[in-house]
Amino acid sequence: MRKFFTLTLALLVCLTASAKKQKTTVETWPNGEVMDEWFQKSDRIALESLGKQYKLTDYHINADGRIHTTEIQALIDEAAANGGGVIVVPSGVFMTGGLYFKQGTHLYLEQGAVLMGSDFIGDYKIAKTRIEGETCDYFEALINANGLDGFTISGQGTIDGNGLRYHQSFWLRRKWNRKCTNKDEQRPRLVYIQNCKNVQLQDVSLQNSPFWTTHIYNSDHVKLLGLHIYSLLHPDDSKGPSTDAIDLDAVHDILVKECFMSVNDDAVAIKGGKGPYADAFEKEYPGVEIPAESKGNGSNYNILITDCVYGEAHGCLTVGSESVHSWNIILRNINITNPAHNLLWLKMRPDTPQRYEYITVENITGAVRNFLYIAPWRQFYDLKGRTDAPMSYSDHITMRNCTLKCNTFFRVTAQPEVYKLSNFHFENLDITAENNPEIVESTFDGVTQKNVIVKQ
Numbered sequence: 001m002r003k004f005f006t007l008t009l010a011l012l013v014c015l016t017a018s019a020k021k022q023k024t025t026v027e028t029w030p031n032g033e034v035m036d037e038w039f040q041k042s043d044r045i046a047l048e049s050l051g052k053q054y055k056l057t058d059y060h061i062n063a064d065g066r067i068h069t070t071e072i073q074a075l076i077d078e079a080a081a082n083g084g085g086v087i088v089v090p091s092g093v094f095m096t097g098g099l100y101f102k103q104g105t106h107l108y109l110e111q112g113a114v115l116m117g118s119d120f121i122g123d124y125k126i127a128k129t130r131i132e133g134e135t136c137d138y139f140e141a142l143i144n145a146n147g148l149d150g151f152t153i154s155g156q157g158t159i160d161g162n163g164l165r166y167h168q169s170f171w172l173r174r175k176w177n178r179k180c181t182n183k184d185e186q187r188p189r190l191v192y193i194q195n196c197k198n199v200q201l202q203d204v205s206l207q208n209s210p211f212w213t214t215h216i217y218n219s220d221h222v223k224l225l226g227l228h229i230y231s232l233l234h235p236d237d238s239k240g241p242s243t244d245a246i247d248l249d250a251v252h253d254i255l256v257k258e259c260f261m262s263v264n265d266d267a268v269a270i271k272g273g274k275g276p277y278a279d280a281f282e283k284e285y286p287g288v289e290i291p292a293e294s295k296g297n298g299s300n301y302n303i304l305i306t307d308c309v310y311g312e313a314h315g316c317l318t319v320g321s322e323s324v325h326s327w328n329i330i331l332r333n334i335n336i337t338n339p340a341h342n343l344l345w346l347k348m349r350p351d352t353p354q355r356y357e358y359i360t361v362e363n364i365t366g367a368v369r370n371f372l373y374i375a376p377w378r379q380f381y382d383l384k385g386r387t388d389a390p391m392s393y394s395d396h397i398t399m400r401n402c403t404l405k406c407n408t409f410f411r412v413t414a415q416p417e418v419y420k421l422s423n424f425h426f427e428n429l430d431i432t433a434e435n436n437p438e439i440v441e442s443t444f445d446g447v448t449q450k451n452v453i454v455k456q
Contacts, residue, residue, distance in 0.1 A: 029302065029328040030358035030396060039304050042225050042257050044202055045152050050106045052085035054078070056094060063092030067118050072096050079105045089113040089157060097123025098188065100144045101151060107143065109157025109204055117142040117188065117210070119165045124188040130217045130249055132182060133274035133322025135296035141192035141215070148196045158205040161190045163231075166210035168238045181380065182242050187211040197221050208232050209243050213263065217249040217271075218298060224256045231263035231312075239264045245313070247271055249322075250298025257304075262311025262338065266318040266345075270329065273297025274322040276386035279353045282325065291384060300326040307333045313340040316368070319356045320347025321377040327358040336366025336404075343368045343404070346394050347377035348419045353390035360398045367405040371431060374421065375413040392419040400427035409433035409454050414443045422446045429453065 027035040047053070054075050056062075061071045072087070076099065079085035084104025091112030097120075101107065109115060118124075124139045131138045142161060145151045153159075170185040177184075190209035193199055194217040205228040206213050213229055216222055224246065231243035245261040248254055249271035261267040273279075278297050280290045300323065310316055317331040331344075344361050348354065374394065383389065409431050412421070422445040429452045431437075437454040441447050 030330065030360045030398065031328055033328065035302075035304075036253070038221065038253065039255050042223070042255070044225070045154055045200055047086065047088075047108055047154070050086035050108065050152065051104070052079065052082065053088050053108075054085055055088040055090055057090055061094065063094050065095060067095045067097060067123060069097035069099065069118070069123060072099055076101055076105050089115050089155075096142070098125055098140055098142060098144060100146070101148065103148050104150075106152045106154070108153075109155035109159070111156040113155065113157030115142075115157070115159045117161045117190070119162045119210075121186045121188065129192070130194065130215075130296060133271055133278070133297070134293040136293055138183060139186060139188045141189040143191045145193045145196055145199070147194075148199070150198045151193070151196055152199070153191070153201045153204055155204055158207060159190060160207050161188070161209035161213075163187075163208045163210040163240055163243070164238060167240045170241050171238060182211070189213070189215050191215065193217070193219055193222065195219065199223070200225065202226055204228070205230065209240065211242060212244045212247050214245065215247045215249065216251050216254065218296070219251050221253045222251065222255070224254075224259060226257075227259040229259060229261045229263065241265070244269050248300055248303060250296070250300065251303070252299070252301045254303045256308065257306050259308045260311070261308065261313060263313060265313075266315040267310055267313040267340070268305055268317050268331070269315065270300050270303070270317075270319045270323050270326045272300050272323045272326060274324075274349060274352045276351055276353075276383050276390055278324045297324055299324065301328045303329045305331045305334075310334060310336045310340055310366070311338045315342045315345040316340050316364075317359075317361065318342070318345040318347065319359070320354065321349055321379065322352075323347075323354060323356070324352065325355045327356075329359045330362070331364075332360070332362045334364045334366075336364070336368060339367040339369060341368070342370045342373040343402075343406075344372050344397075344399065345370075346374045348374065348392050348394070348415070349377050349381075350389060350418045351381050351383050352392070354392035354419070356394045356397075358396045360400075362398070362401045364402040364404060369407045370411045371402075371404060371406045371409045371433070372399065373411045375411070376415055376418060389418070393422070394419065395422040397423070398425045398427070399429070400425070402428075403430045405432045407433070408435040410436040410439050412440070412443050414440075420445060424448075426450070426452050431455070
């Protein structure tokens, strides 16, 4: 699989090289703001630059099938106490529960190295964290970084969440209780980065997560480069539920580049909060007591996802269902090798005030079920006593330069009493679609089409 990804990515880079040469030196975001040069740099961090190397086997931590959480955490703490350094995982399978990196420490996985998560939830701490658009007590991740400046994960090895038993337990619980939420079946995430800046995750494989794979919260200037993110495709009764590849939650200045993503949920999901007062961080509600779980919500902006290859995915770019205000998001130069469910999916929660704006999707090839999917999202709908349902908006959305096969081209539900859609632009689309070959212009308050060709 990884060899196929490398070849496919190389082909994709070659196909887009000529387009890159034609770009001006100054790039702009969809709202016209100038993009910082930081987004044009994807240099890899060298192991030698990360300080003293703490190799697991040099400290009697071996690939022996035992859970080594205590020993590895002690090594991280020692490195931090000595001014920093890098935890090096050599070739072999090393078992652990949740690990917590400290300022100045890093993680490096040699080729052939596997850091394997425990499949017993008791090996993961419960803490105040973010999950599904709320701040609450929940299990943290296999790899945790909180409040760090300059944290990195690198190498050619693998972080494996060992998720099969978690997946099977979830589906068993869902058979018993159809209203079971994602949090009801206790599962850790794979990588959780919160309150951090200047983070780089590069080249490693992140696979088989019990829950979300990579969750970035309240952080900025984070680069995810050359990652291979994969959820093992077990039979339907044990496929990894909600194993999103990348969840971006109240963040800004994020670069996702040259990654492979194939999971049993969204490839890139934009989060940020949910609930009837989810926008209290940017709007006053005099006399209203804001629910505690809504505190910690935030906006997402300046996000570039580029030059990636997609396999299985529910949404190539999904905004919601827990998102409040998100803008300046670009998805471009993407090759979809396995038909994804949706190219652009805007989930509109009737119980949450939302604004999704200045989003551009461009230079996409491959196949999807739905080119554009916009509809209400009512899962676990709860106005929490609010009597006036909040209004939401999606505006200044551009989709252009796409050559795709799809089942349904235009899958948009108009519901003007819940949300308003305006200023959509479609350009240079070469689409082969079985259903809904035309854009229903009356759905939008302002729509333009230029060179849109849809064949059945």
